[in-house]
Amino acid sequence: MEADAAALIGAGLAYGLAAIGPGVGIGIVVGNAVQAMVRQPEMAGQVRTTMFLGIAFTEALALFGLLLFFILFGAGG
């Protein structure tokens, strides 16, 4: 019973903590991309592609946390 509870608490913590870093990171990526697009609108297309690439790499960490949530939730629930 205690192990199940620990797994469930861990599941919540895993996703919550994993979301912090990528949240900040995606903010930085998009913020700087907007700045670049405003400064050089003629490069907007290329900046947008690179921005999505950056978002994808950053987001992967949060999604690993989500996966960990499923694993721990399955172990506890």
Place this chain on the structure above:
Amino acid sequence: MTVPVLAQVVEVPSNVNHLFDWPAVLPFGINRVVLLMFLATLATFLFLYLPVRTPRVVPSKMGVVVETLVNFVRNGIARDTIGPESAKYEWLLIPMFFWLLFLNLFEITPLIHFPVTSRMAIPALLAGLVWVTFVFVGLKKHGLSYIKHSLIPPGVPKALLVLVIPIELLSTFLIRPISLAVRLFANMIAGHIMLAVFFLTTASYFVFEPKVVAFAIPLAFAIVITAFEIFVAVLQAFIFTLLTAVYIESSINVEH
């Protein structure tokens, strides 16, 4: 309060593993997922073939749509990322983009409402294919020095190599395919769960507490998230194809 109410309307799975069950409906283990995969394959084939099967000077309306989308993948993703050699890899990128697009869009297709890519097997298989492709391209182009160049970044001091080589080995040959597969899978399953939660909350309020205010709020959220999921479905197909192109490019120009 919501959960017992919900349990009377729908079957609530005992735990999250229910999401990963694969009950077969036909022989050879063919289930709903596989049938939808066949449907997406057929849709991709018909979408890419029918509108442009007879060459015309002025393409039909559907032909213009198909040409625009294919040109987007061919030029916007393949050529801009890989460079002049991109034509060699279109056989992989163009069908993969449309296949993933159809599989993802099943999430919000009426009467289907199931993102097929939220089953890990499909992203994992595609990521494996991408892994084989970019390793093969690198080995064919550079021979064994591909491994050496991809493990040792230029300008690293000799003493640091002990640290750098394992990190590069992990990040290039292990984390790359895993994160490629997990990104698609987790995005689609997260969207699916979000939609399910809001629609089921709407349903249970509608049945057991039929006040307009009570079920209008989750319904509004569900509609907004449906629109968001269309965006996510297109974006994830785009990102998957773009990253494939990026990985192939990094195998071609492995020296820098």
